[in-house]
Amino acid sequence: MTMVLAVVLFAIAFDWVNGQSDSNVSGFPCHALSRENYTCEHCVQQHPTCAWCTMPGYDDNNRHSRCDTLERLKNNGCFDDLIENPRTAYSIVRDEPLSNAGETEEESEAVQLQPQEIMITMRPKDVLSFDVTFRQAVDYPVDLYYLMDLSFSMADDKQKLTELGDLLSERMRKITRNFRLGFGSFVDKKVMPFVDARPDKANRPCDTCVQPYGFKNHMRLTKDTRRFAREVNESAVSGNLDAPEGGFDAIVQALTCTDEIGWREKSRKMIVFSTDAGFHYAGDGRLGGLVVPNDGSCHLDKSGYYSMSTEFDYPSISQIHQKIRETQANMIFAVTEEQLSLYQRLRSALPEISASVGKLANDSSNVVELVQEQYDKISQKIVMVDNVNASQGIQISYATACKGKIVNRTNVCSGIKVGDTVTFNISLEVTRCTEQREFLIKIGPSGLSDVLIIRLNVLCDCSCTSKPLDSITRKAKYCNGNGDLVCGVCQCYNNRVGRRCECEAPGMSTVALDMMCRKNNDSRAPICEGRGDCDCGRCVCFKRENINEVYSGQFCECDNFNCPRHKKKLCAGHGDCVCQQCKCHPGWVGRACECPVSQDSCIATNGKICNGRGVCECGVCKCFTDPEGIRYSGPTCEICPTCPTKCVEYKPCVMCQQFQTGPYNESMCAQCPFTVIPVDELPETNRSGVKCQFVDQADDCTFYFLYELDPDTDNVTVWVRKEKDCPPPVPVLAIVLGVIAGIVLIGLILLLIWKLLTMIHDRREYARFEKERLMAKWDTGENPIFHPATTTFRNPAYGGNRL
Numbered sequence: 001m002t003m004v005l006a007v008v009l010f011a012i013a014f015d016w017v018n019g020q021s022d023s024n025v026s027g028f029p030c031h032a033l034s035r036e037n038y039t040c041e042h043c044v045q046q047h048p049t050c051a052w053c054t055m056p057g058y059d060d061n062n063r064h065s066r067c068d069t070l071e072r073l074k075n076n077g078c079f080d081d082l083i084e085n086p087r088t089a090y091s092i093v094r095d096e097p098l099s100n101a102g103e104t105e106e107e108s109e110a111v112q113l114q115p116q117e118i119m120i121t122m123r124p125k126d127v128l129s130f131d132v133t134f135r136q137a138v139d140y141p142v143d144l145y146y147l148m149d150l151s152f153s154m155a156d157d158k159q160k161l162t163e164l165g166d167l168l169s170e171r172m173r174k175i176t177r178n179f180r181l182g183f184g185s186f187v188d189k190k191v192m193p194f195v196d197a198r199p200d201k202a203n204r205p206c207d208t209c210v211q212p213y214g215f216k217n218h219m220r221l222t223k224d225t226r227r228f229a230r231e232v233n234e235s236a237v238s239g240n241l242d243a244p245e246g247g248f249d250a251i252v253q254a255l256t257c258t259d260e261i262g263w264r265e266k267s268r269k270m271i272v273f274s275t276d277a278g279f280h281y282a283g284d285g286r287l288g289g290l291v292v293p294n295d296g297s298c299h300l301d302k303s304g305y306y307s308m309s310t311e312f313d314y315p316s317i318s319q320i321h322q323k324i325r326e327t328q329a330n331m332i333f334a335v336t337e338e339q340l341s342l343y344q345r346l347r348s349a350l351p352e353i354s355a356s357v358g359k360l361a362n363d364s365s366n367v368v369e370l371v372q373e374q375y376d377k378i379s380q381k382i383v384m385v386d387n388v389n390a391s392q393g394i395q396i397s398y399a400t401a402c403k404g405k406i407v408n409r410t411n412v413c414s415g416i417k418v419g420d421t422v423t424f425n426i427s428l429e430v431t432r433c434t435e436q437r438e439f440l441i442k443i444g445p446s447g448l449s450d451v452l453i454i455r456l457n458v459l460c461d462c463s464c465t466s467k468p469l470d471s472i473t474r475k476a477k478y479c480n481g482n483g484d485l486v487c488g489v490c491q492c493y494n495n496r497v498g499r500r501c502e503c504e505a506p507g508m509s510t511v512a513l514d515m516m517c518r519k520n521n522d523s524r525a526p527i528c529e530g531r532g533d534c535d536c537g538r539c540v541c542f543k544r545e546n547i548n549e550v551y552s553g554q555f556c557e558c559d560n561f562n563c564p565r566h567k568k569k570l571c572a573g574h575g576d577c578v579c580q581q582c583k584c585h586p587g588w589v590g591r592a593c594e595c596p597v598s599q600d601s602c603i604a605t606n607g608k609i610c611n612g613r614g615v616c617e618c619g620v621c622k623c624f625t626d627p628e629g630i631r632y633s634g635p636t637c638e639i640c641p642t643c644p645t646k647c648v649e650y651k652p653c654v655m656c657q658q659f660q661t662g663p664y665n666e667s668m669c670a671q672c673p674f675t676v677i678p679v680d681e682l683p684e685t686n687r688s689g690v691k692c693q694f695v696d697q698a699d700d701c702t703f704y705f706l707y708e709l710d711p712d713t714d715n716v717t718v719w720v721r722k723e724k725d726c727p728p729p730v731p732v733l734a735i736v737l738g739v740i741a742g743i744v745l746i747g748l749i750l751l752l753i754w755k756l757l758t759m760i761h762d763r764r765e766y767a768r769f770e771k772e773r774l775m776a777k778w779d780t781g782e783n784p785i786f787h788p789a790t791t792t793f794r795n796p797a798y799g800g801n802r803l
Contacts, residue, residue, distance in 0.1 A: 030067045035511045040084050040462035040487040043067035045433050048126040051085035053078035054464050054488035056478045059499075066488060084487065086459035088126045093117040093455075098135045098421070101178065109266045110137035113450040120428065121457045124393075127429045132452055134382060134445060135421040141178040141267035143221050144371075146228075147250055149275035150185040152206055152239045157274065157364035158232060165229030168368045175375065181228050182221035182261060186250035187212045188240040188280070189309050191288035195240045210236040214309025215250040217300060221262035244278040248315045249294075251331075253306050255323045257298035266449050268379070269329040272371055274360060276336040279346075285313030294319060317349055324353045325385070330447040331355035332374040336362060352385045354378050354447025383446040384411040384424055392439060393432040394456070399425045433460035462487060503536035513537045519555045531556035553579065564592035595619060604636035613637035646707065647692035650674075650718060654705045658720045661698045674707075676720045682706045683719060701726035 030050040033042055040052040043066070051070045053059075055078050059066050064076045070085050094117035101110040114133045122128060150158060172179045188194045195201075195212045203211045219231040254261055254271055263269055282294065294315040299308040315323075324331060331350075333343040335357065343357045356377050358370040388394045398411035402422055413422050426443065437458050444451035464487040467473075476485035482501035483492035492501035497510045505513065517534035518525040528539040531551045541551035549561040558579035566572035571582035575593035584593035595618030602609050602616035609616050613632040614623035623637035633639045653672035655662030664672075682691065682704060689708040696703060701724035708717050 030069060031065055033065075033067050035514055038067070039489065040066075040464060041460065044084065044086055044462060045124045045460055048088070048123045051083050052462060052464075052487065053083055055079060055082040056476075056485060056488055058488060082488070084462045084464055086121075086123055086462075088123050088128060088459075089121045090128060090130065091119050093119050098133065098137075100138045101140070110140050111450075112137050112140070112448065113444060113452055115452065117453040117455070119455045119457075121459055122428070122430050123459050124430045124433050127427055129425055129427045131423050131425055132384075132443065133421060133423045134384075134450075136379070136382075136416060136418050138418055139176045139178050141180075141264055142172065142176050142270060143180050143182070143263055143267045144172060144270045144272065145182040145184060145221060145254055145261060146232075146272045147247075147254055147274065148183070148185045148232075149187075149245050149247065149277060150235060150237045151187050151245060151277065152209060152237050153276055154274075155208075155237045156362075157276070157360075158235065158237060160364045161274075161367060162229050162233040164365075164368050165232060166226065168371060169225035169228065171368055171372055172375075175372075178267075179225075180221040180223050180262070180264075180267075181219075181225045182217075183219040183228055183231050183235075184215065184217045184250060184254055184261075184304075185235055186215045186246055187238045188242075188244075188246040189214055189249070189285065189288060189290070189314075191290065191310050193287055194242055194246070194280070206237075206239050208236065209238045212238045212240055213305055214246050215253045215306040217254075217257070217260055217304035220260065221264075244280045244284070245275060246309070246314065247273060247275055247279045248281055248320060249306060249309060251320055252294065252296055252315045252323055253298060253300060255327045255329055256296065257300050258327075260298065260300045260304070263327070268448060269327060270332065270375070270378075271329055272332045272334055272367075274334045274364065274367070276339065276360075276362070278339060278342055280314045282314055282316035282319070296323060317346070321350045321353065324350065324355070325387075328444070328447055328449050329354075330378050332371065332378070333357045334360040334364075334367060334370050334374075336360050352383065352446060354381075354383065378447060380414065380416050382413045382416050382422060384426075384443060385446045386441060386443045388439075388441055391434070392436065393430060393434045393458075394439065394441070395429045395431050396441075396443070397427045397429075399427070428454070428456075430456075430458050433458060437461075464488075498536060505536065517555065519557060528556045531559070566590075566592040566594035590618060602636060604638050611637040645690050645692065646716075647690065647694075650692070650705070650707055650716075651694055654703070654718065654720050655696065658722075659696065659703065659724070661696055674716050674718050676705065676718045678722045679719050680722060682721055696724065699724070699726060 029047040030043065033046060040054070043050050043052040046067065049069050050067055051073055053064075053066045053068070053073050058064060058076075058078055064073075064078075068076070070083065073083055074080070092115050095115040096111050098114050099108070099111045101108065112135055118130070120128060146161070148154065148158065148161065169179070169181055172181070190212045191197070216235075218235055219227060251271065251273065285291075290311070290313045292312050294312045296315065296319050299306055301307045323329075331353070333347065333355070335343045337359055340357065340359055347355050347357050356374045358374045360367065360370060384398055386396050388396050397409065399407050399409045400411075400413060400422060401407045402413040403415070403420060407425070411424070416422060428441075437460060439454075439456040439458070441454035441456055442451045443454065469484055469486075473485040475481050476483065476490070478485055479490035479492065479501045480496075482494075482496040483490040485491075490499060490501050492498070492510075495504055495506040497503045497505050497508055497513060499510065503513060513536060514527055514534050515521060515523065516537035517527045517532075517539050519529065527534050528541065532539045532541040532555075534540075539554065539556050541553075541556040544550070546561075550559065552558045552560075560577045560579075561570065562580050563571050563577035563582045570577055571584070572588070572590075572592050572594040574588040575582040575584040577583075582591065582593045584590070587597050589595045589597060599609055599616040599619070601619045602621045604611035606612075610621035610623065611632065613626075614621045614637040616622075621635060621637050623632040623634075625631040630640060630643055652662045652664045653669065653674065654676055656664040656666075656669035657672065657676045658678060683706065689706055691704070691706050693702055693704045695701070703721065703724045705718055705720040707719075709715070710717075
């Protein structure tokens with residue numbers, strides 16, 4: 001068992017270079033490197049626990065893998081300063097506490113996300129978790145830009161918005177005192193077939209209309225909310241031919257023209273998109289000859305008009321999504337009932353952004369309630385988003401309990417009010433290495449400008465690779481002068497191959513030479529079965545400490561010490577071990593040469609093999625069980641513990657012949673088939689003799705006899721012991737007298753106990769009486785009917801003894 005365990009451990013130790021089986025790879029991920037990828041870079045990318053030993057000669061003779069855990073490398077003799085082991089590190093660069101605007105310093109901005117910036121250096125396939133806390137600040141700045149469709153069908157809506165402008169401003173100021181309002185409008189591109197291009201219609205589609213335009217910024221964001229109603233009132237409607245409008249052009253310009261619109265960097269940016277029609281999108285512009293894709297840039301002239309409306313195609317939905325994400329804007333689509341389903345489908349096509357769709361009355365009379373309702377929906381829902389994509393080899397996951405106690409894997413929290421604090425646990429994993437090593441990751445709540453900046457540096461490379469070559473590593477002696485020593489591994493010149501560039505094999509590679517040392521040309525097979533070195537395509541087997549133990553074979557697949565053992569002896573000491581199989585000496589057989597050919601050890605005393613009750617296998621009897629269920633045992637199947645005996649049958653004859661007792665009379669005794677042989681002590685029983693014992697009812701004594709049957713003649717011989725074993729006589733008188741004495745003694749003891757208890761009780765009562773008598777107090781009373789014999793009277797006029 002010890003030898004088998006040693007072989008297993010030995011095989012595991014060499015799996016690093018052998019393309020080992022999947023079961024070993026799962027247990028030792030650092031050993032899973034193929035020979036083609038046996039480099040420091042591939043090692044550190046293999047698993048976060050893998051490190052690389054750059055010490056020359058460390059992997060000579062396939063002793064150890066250079067790619068292993070740090071602990072195993074040290075235990076195997078690699079020095080600390082020669083180990084490449086990049087470590088994942090995390091540090092906070094900026095960590096300002098959560099605060100409201102002006103809370104820490106005068107005119108300071110609100111801080112809703114903590115921390116604000118961290119720096120991470122990270123190993124591939126490693127996972128790092130950290131917490132990010134969000135708290136919605138009081139009076140957080142809100143920039144609301146009202147983007148309105150001013151086609152002719154929206155004339156009544158424009159009038160209603162003029163009337164409700166002040167109410168809208170007042171309602172928003174109840175939400176936050178730091179509020180700004182802006183206004184813009186759109187119609188459509190001024191080209192056929194979107195508008196009527198006839199001269200008289202192009203400039204004036206209707207009596208009260210102005211000429212069509214793509215987008216116009218009427219009022220940049222300002223605190224002067226009274227001006228809003230004035231600008232809306234002064235804006236004129238226009239007209240177009242088809243039902244869809246050019247709202248996408250307006251959204252892109254409103255989002256990208258930061259300075260012209262007046263967006264603040266730290267604010268909740270909101271666009272209320274109000275219309276009663278659908279929208280044109282990328283491709284529709286080709287109908288009017290506009291084949292140039294929308295560039296997604298700002299093109300407002302000094303008058304606030306979109307100057308490239310007739311040059312570019314409409315934006316695509318993906319461009320709209322991209323711009324909303326870049327600016328962290330919040331979209332409120334306020335549309336009439338007829339367009340509700342269309343814009344709800346548009347909302348579903350814009351994932352991970354803060355947007356909602358609300359039903360607008362035909363005359364926009366509910367616009368104030370709609371804006372407040374949609375604002376509440378947006379502001380009470382926190383969606384954490386990031387700018388990571390799958391091509392970067394980075395994966396981010398979120399978990400939070402929101403305001404409860406149960407943590408769920410989600411990036412969304414609903415029902416968040418001003419002042420509520422929510423903590424998100426973020427797990428960052430680098431799944432693989434790409435050409436890019438440094439990343440700028442932004443994580444934050446959708447629709448807000450607050451972001452956590454993560455400066456990530458992925459550790460895919462080893463420092464030893466970038467070290468300049470010197471006189472030792474260039475044309476290194478370790479590489480036989482035929483290659484450079486880089487990270488402890490030889491990089492061979494020209495046609496040289498091998499771990500030390502020791503082989504000259506044009507057109508070959510070290511991998512191809514290694515394949516010649518693998519059994520059955522199997523890439524998963526160990527090189528030289530893990531028992532030797534591959535020397536230019538030929539196995540050179542290892543030497544063992546015990547010179548009598550030898551590896552052999554083309555692939556070192558054979559040895560002379562791993563054969564089966566019997567009683568701790570190789571091949572039971574009766575054979576030779578040849579390539580893990582026993583070659584038995586004459587007279588011995590079996591897998592471990594443990595079985596003699598001779599059957600002498602199976603012969604019973606009657607000369608039969610296994611007493612005729614079994615078979616001789618490997619020099620040992622295997623006994624049968626006969627049809628009656630009787631089983632034989634013993635070295636030669638001569639013992640039968642379950643066989644019925646003749647003790648009861650022979651008992652009467654023994655009793656009458658030896659002791660003249662029992663049920664047989666003289667004539668019956670004379671017919672017994674044997675004559676007993678009286679002896680002082682019964683002889684030692686052999687394998688066929690049966691010893692019997694019984695109790696003679698006449699005197700309750702036990703007698704013993706032994707009989708033996710001759711299996712060839714069926715004659716019986718009976719030995720009986722002359723003397724019986726009788727129990728000693730029972731002392732009846734002593735027992736009776738003892739019982740009587742015991743009864744009397746117990747009675748006397750009980751009587752004495754009663755007398756003692758009585759005396760103790762009397763003494764206690766007498767003591768109590770004496771105590772009460774001494775404490776008694778007698779009153780001196782008089783008879784109430786007693787009258788004394790004399791009575792004294794005093795004369796009040798008598799003056800005493802005065803004379």
